[in-house]
Amino acid sequence: MGKKILLEHAEVPGIQGYEVYREKGGYRSVEKALKTMSAEQVVEEVKTSGVRGRGGAGFPAGMKWSFLAKPEGVPRYLVCNADESEPGTFKDRYLMSKIPHLLIEGMITASYALGANTSYIYIRGEYYYLIGILEKAIEEAYANGWLGKNILGTDFSHDLYVHPGAGAYICGEETALLESLEGKRGNPRMKPPFPAVKGLYDCPTVVNNVETIAAVVPIINDGGEAYANIGIGRSTGTKLISASGHIKKPGVYEVEMGLPVEEFIYSDEYCGGILNDKKLKAVVAGGSSVPILPADLILTTANGEPRLMSYESLSDGGFQTGTMLGSGGFIVMDETTNIAKNLYNFTRFYHHESCGQCSPCREGTAWMEKILHKVLAGKGSMEDIDLLWDIQTKIDGNTICPLGEAASWPVASAIRHFRQDFEELVKNPAGLDETRYYYHCNNINPEVA
Amino acid sequence: MSTEEIKFSEESLALVKKTIAKYPEGRQKSALLPILHLAQAEFDGWLSVPVMDYVASLLDIQPIEVYEVASFYSMFNLKPVGKCILEVCHTSSCWLRGADDIVDHISNKLNIKVGETTADGMFTLKTVECLGSCGSAPMLMCGSQYHEHLTFEKVDGLIDNLRNENKRTTYLDEVKVENY
Numbered sequence: 362m363g364k365k366i367l368l369e370h371a372e373v374p375g376i377q378g379y380e381v382y383r384e385k386g387g388y389r390s391v392e393k394a395l396k397t398m399s400a401e402q403v404v405e406e407v408k409t410s411g412v413r414g415r416g417g418a419g420f421p422a423g424m425k426w427s428f429l430a431k432p433e434g435v436p437r438y439l440v441c442n443a444d445e446s447e448p449g450t451f452k453d454r455y456l457m458s459k460i461p462h463l464l465i466e467g468m469i470t471a472s473y474a475l476g477a478n479t480s481y482i483y484i485r486g487e488y489y490y491l492i493g494i495l496e497k498a499i500e501e502a503y504a505n506g507w508l509g510k511n512i513l514g515t516d517f518s519h520d521l522y523v524h525p526g527a528g529a530y531i532c533g534e535e536t537a538l539l540e541s542l543e544g545k546r547g548n549p550r551m552k553p554p555f556p557a558v559k560g561l562y563d564c565p566t567v568v569n570n571v572e573t574i575a576a577v578v579p580i581i582n583d584g585g586e587a588y589a590n591i592g593i594g595r596s597t598g599t600k601l602i603s604a605s606g607h608i609k610k611p612g613v614y615e616v617e618m619g620l621p622v623e624e625f626i627y628s629d630e631y632c633g634g635i636l637n638d639k640k641l642k643a644v645v646a647g648g649s650s651v652p653i654l655p656a657d658l659i660l661t662t663a664n665g666e667p668r669l670m671s672y673e674s675l676s677d678g679g680f681q682t683g684t685m686l687g688s689g690g691f692i693v694m695d696e697t698t699n700i701a702k703n704l705y706n707f708t709r710f711y712h713h714e715s716c717g718q719c720s721p722c723r724e725g726t727a728w729m730e731k732i733l734h735k736v737l738a739g740k741g742s743m744e745d746i747d748l749l750w751d752i753q754t755k756i757d758g759n760t761i762c763p764l765g766e767a768a769s770w771p772v773a774s775a776i777r778h779f780r781q782d783f784e785e786l787v788k789n790p791a792g793l794d795e796t797r798y799y800y801h802c803n804n805i806n807p808e809v810a
Numbered sequence: 811m812s813t814e815e816i817k818f819s820e821e822s823l824a825l826v827k828k829t830i831a832k833y834p835e836g837r838q839k840s841a842l843l844p845i846l847h848l849a850q851a852e853f854d855g856w857l858s859v860p861v862m863d864y865v866a867s868l869l870d871i872q873p874i875e876v877y878e879v880a881s882f883y884s885m886f887n888l889k890p891v892g893k894c895i896l897e898v899c900h901t902s903s904c905w906l907r908g909a910d911d912i913v914d915h916i917s918n919k920l921n922i923k924v925g926e927t928t929a930d931g932m933f934t935l936k937t938v939e940c941l942g943s944c945g946s947a948p949m950l951m952c953g954s955q956y957h958e959h960l961t962f963e964k965v966d967g968l969i970d971n972l973r974n975e976n977k978r979t980t981y982l983d984e985v986k987v988e989n990y
Contacts, residue, residue, distance in 0.1 A: 436834075448901045448940040479834075486847065486885045487941050490954040490985035522832040527843050527883035530939065544842035544875075546882040562837055605903035605944035612945045649902060649940075690944070692903055706902050710939050716882075 364591060366579040366599055367572070368615045371459040377494065379501035382462040388507055390470045390581035395515050398581075403474035407577060409585030411597035416442055416533070416570030417648060417688040419672050428557040429475055430565040438566040439472045439480040440542065441574055444526055444533040446485055447648035448710060449690030452601035453571035455613040457484075457491050461498040465521065467574035469507055470581055472519050475567055479520050483538050486527040495523050530714035534762045535568040537716065548718045549762035572601055593619030596671035600689050607695035609633035622646075622668040622675075623660050626693065639695040643779070646675055647687020649707050650767035652774030653700065654684050680774065700779035701786055704771060705733040711768035722765045725756040729772060736783060739790025746783045750776050816864045822848055826868060838869050842879055845869065846886060851980035855895070856887040884938070885981065892927040892934035893978045896969075897951045900937045903944030912948045913937060915962050919969065932973060953979025 375381035382388075394403050408423030429437060441464065445453040457464055464482070472480045484492060499521055502508045510518045524542055526532050532541045536550035539561050560566020576598060580588045589597045596618035605611045608626070610633035616625060625631045626641065635641050641656040662668055663682035668675065675686045694703065712726040729752055732745050749772060757769040776783065818826060826845055833840040845865055846857060853861045862876040869876075880886045887895075896916055900909045913924065916935055920928050927934040943949040946958035950965075957968055972979070 445942050446940060449903055449944050451942040451944050454942045481832075485942070486843070486883070486981065487951060489847070489981045490956075490983075493984060524832070524840070525844055525847060527847065528885035528938075529883050541843065542840060543837070544839035544869075544871075544879065546879055562834065603945060605947060606906045611947070645902075692906070692944070694906060698906065703902055703905070706900075706905050710901055713939055 364599060364617045365615045366591070367456065367463065367575050367601065368460070368613075371456075376460055377498075379462065379498070379505060382460070383505075386582070387462055388466050390466060390578045391473070391507055392513065394470045394473050394581055395513050395517055400474050400476055403470065403581060406580055406585040407474070410576075410580040410588035411585075411595060412573065412576050412580060412588065413596070413672065414570060415572035415576070415600065415689070417447060417650070419686065422569060422573050425557070425569070426475060426567060428555070429567055430558045431476065432565070436479065436564050437475055437477045438561045438564055439468065439475050439477040440538065440561060440566060440568045441468060441480070441482040441571060442533060442535065442538055442568050443482050443484040443488070443571050444538060445488075445571070446530040446533045447650065447688045447690050448707070449603060449605055449645060449692040450648050450688040451603045451605075452613045452689060454488060454491065455603075456571060456575060456601065457488075458494060461494050462502070463575045463578060464495070464571055465498050465502050466507075467577045468521055469502070469512070469519055471567075471569070471574055471577050472521075473517055477567075478518055479522075481542060481561075482521070482523045483532070483542055484523060484525055485532070486525045489525060492523050492525060499523070529716075530710075531716045531762070531764060534764065537762065538568060539566065546716070548716050549764075551761055591617055593669065593671050594673055596673060596686075600670065600686070602670065602689045602691050604632050604691045604693070606693040607636040607639065607698070608693045609636055616670050618669075618671045620670045622670060625670055625691075632693065635693065635695050637695075639697065641693065642696045642698055643694045643700055645690070645692040645771075647685045648690035649692070649710065650770055651685040651687040652680055652683070652770050653778065654774070655778045658682055658778070659684075680770070681777075684774070699782050699786065700775050701733065701782040702737060704775040705730070705737050707771045708733055708768070711764065715764060715768070719760040719765065721756045721759040722768065725752050725765075726768050728752050729768070736786050739786075741783075741787045741790075743784065743787055745787070746776060746780065816853065816860050818848070818852060822852055830869070839871050839875065842869060842871075842876065843883070846876070846880060847981055850886060851982045855891050855893070855978055855980065856889060893932050893976070894952050894972045895934045895936055895979070897936045897938045897941075899939070899941045899943065899947070899949050899951075901940035903940070904947040904949060907947040909948040912950065912960050912962075912965060915965060916969075919966070932976075933969070953983045954981050954985050955979070955983065
């Protein structure tokens, strides 16, 4: 284990700049693709690699690329989703700040494969400081002939731009991102048509996460098969995991798919164990949207198999006893954490971030926040827990975009596995720090709640 | 302020032109978010109706198209704010590592509640949702700068520094990226 293919050179001094990056083998994938491969061959390599969308959905990237419509005379676009907003996820920020040329190189190679002459990196507004880093890397790429007209003397020309968002979780959803890139509110679009047919400016468009695009570089350099040999089963390659919460060594770790979760949490190579040597209580393994699991179920599946860092192993058992790899936002909670309080935090987040387009999400997230707020304020009843369950079932599956599910799953899983934490708050309201929760709530009048 | 009095500096106007050129012809509306960022940074940290109308005129779109966008995104301020907005992340990972204590500390120190501005117009305190700094929690953002692994002492030092510098911080400020 411990194989690094994306972050191998991330700590090399000067790797942010073009010279060092090139010395370490940078831009070889562009050379290889443009000079020795057809666009279709590049797509085939990505298909062979089995790399799956790293933003959270896990859809095979090569297949997504092959869906791209190619009508005559219509421009096609590649858009990089750098809107990283899923709570617990900070890997793209790390990658872009440490080794920006890797993303630029991936964008050029991927654009060649897709026949896109213009591409955009849509980056969340809060990462404004990274725009300067990316634009400097782009400038260097232009100056060295990797961008612009007739790259490497071929007839492939490409322009690459960075576009800032302005604070909206929903813009990480690909159609909301495209709306935002067109200068509108980030309201997700109905699908179909999918972006592959009608995306940016109604043109065929592929939207890929930063990490997915970066993975194109080693895939083309070493071949799709070599990439597919890394990892386990249908979870090929490596994954960047953002580790946070109650652990000794928070940070971004590149892990080979198939690493046991237990090793990831307790080994000194990764998280280094639980902070202050407390006991592990729960983990949210793939960003706030995925089901939370108690310690026993995150370490081993319901069948007693060791749980691994892979799409299949983490989802083993379905939502009854499993979860999802998601974006790789790995949030660890120790024995002192009340899961109902953490859930209040998540529901407040989803209420705040709902775009307001679909009633089940707009109203439902508000109700869920309000009910949890009431429970936390010591005014809850046992019926409230059932009501909360009922509301989440009515959001799940009834909205245009997956934010509805993202808001429902944390609620369902928290009640499923940690009902006692809710009951404890209902039974012993005296132990609660009431004012704090009123105080941090922007939406609800404490007098009314 | 009437619309006539509002005008970007020459430097910013050049940037506006450069930004619009990133998008295909006739798609200049795509430049709305970056130009609103620019406007907020240049015109006292918030977007007044005349400022938004001015942006609409630059992009040749209807004012309502600007209002509906400006009101959607959380980074745009539609009311006056302090010179420095202390945006404390309070989502799960930061909350687990004591974000609430940081908010309370700033609130007590500056004697303002979340959402309020100090009487001298220097600081506004805000809580925000996940800024992607979960591994360096707790954290706050001021302008474009992330302040991470916060302690009360660090927060005190930061507030002192900002007060001494007495400058408006904006999202467009250049940031030196230090050890991540």
